[in-house]
Amino acid sequence: MPVQEKRNRFTSGGRTIAVETFQTAGATQRPALLMLHGADGLSYNAQYRKGAQEVAAAGYQVHLVHYLDRTGEKRASFATLFQNFMPWMNTVQDALSFAADYPGADAGRIGIIGISLGAALGLAVSSTDPRVKTLVNYFGPLPQGAIATAARLPPTLVLHGSVDPIVPVANAYAVEALLRQQNVPHEVKVYPGQGHGFRGAAEKDATQTALAFLRRYLVGADAAPLPMGG
Numbered sequence: 001m002p003v004q005e006k007r008n009r010f011t012s013g014g015r016t017i018a019v020e021t022f023q024t025a026g027a028t029q030r031p032a033l034l035m036l037h038g039a040d041g042l043s044y045n046a047q048y049r050k051g052a053q054e055v056a057a058a059g060y061q062v063h064l065v066h067y068l069d070r071t072g073e074k075r076a077s078f079a080t081l082f083q084n085f086m087p088w089m090n091t092v093q094d095a096l097s098f099a100a101d102y103p104g105a106d107a108g109r110i111g112i113i114g115i116s117l118g119a120a121l122g123l124a125v126s127s128t129d130p131r132v133k134t135l136v137n138y139f140g141p142l143p144q145g146a147i148a149t150a151a152r153l154p155p156t157l158v159l160h161g162s163v164d165p166i167v168p169v170a171n172a173y174a175v176e177a178l179l180r181q182q183n184v185p186h187e188v189k190v191y192p193g194q195g196h197g198f199r200g201a202a203e204k205d206a207t208q209t210a211l212a213f214l215r216r217y218l219v220g221a222d223a224a225p226l227p228m229g230g
C-alpha cells in the first residue's frame with residue numbers, strides 16, 4: 001500500500017511549524033510517531049523522509065516535525081544550541097498535541113523517533129511528558145541538565161555506531177545507565193564500525209530493530225494488528 005504524504009502546520013511560540021505527515025490510506029486508528037531530525041535539518045538530508053516512509057508503511061502515522069522553524073533555522077547552529085534547546089523542547093511538546101489531535105491517531109499510543117539532536121530532544125521531552133509511550137534514540141547525545149532527576153523515561157531503544165566521531169558511543173552507555181537506574185524497559189544496540197549514521201546492513205538492521213521495538217512497546221503484544229494500509 002503506498003504511503004501518502006501531507007504537508008501540515010501548527011503554531012508554537014508564535015511561530016508556524018511545518019510538519020510532513022506520512023501514512024497509508026485507511027480510516028483505522030493507528031499509533032502516532034513524531035520523527036525528530038538531526039542538527040543538519042531537512043534541507044540537506046533526504047534520509048529522514050525515506051525513514052518516515054518506511055515506518056509509515058509498517059502501519060504508523062508519522063509526523064516529521066520541522067522543529068527548527070521555531071528558531072528560524074535551516075540547520076542548527078552549534079553556537080546557539082544550548083539557548084535554543086528549550087524552545088525546541090516546547091515545540092516538540094506542541095507537536096505531541098498536534099499528533100494527539102490528528103485525524104486517525106490513537107492519542108494513547110504516541111512515540112518519538114529521534115535522530116542525533118532530535119534524539120536528545122526526544123530524551124528530554126519524554127522524560128517529563130507522559131504522553132510519550134516509547135522512544136527510539138538514533139545516536140543521540142544525553143542532554144545534560146535537561147532530564148529532571150525525578151523524571152522517568154518510557155521504554156527506550158538506543159541505536160549507536162561504535163566509532164561515531166560526532167556523538168561518541170559513551171553517550172549510548174550513559175543513556176543505558178540512566179534507563180537501568182530508572183528500571184525502564186530498554187534495549188541498546190551498538191553497531192561495530194558504524195559512525196554518525198548507519199550504512200548498508202547496519203541501516204537495514206536498525207530499521208527492523210526499531211520497528212520490532214515499537215511493535216512491542218507502542219503497539220503492545222495484545223493490541224489489534226496495525227493497519228498495513230487499511
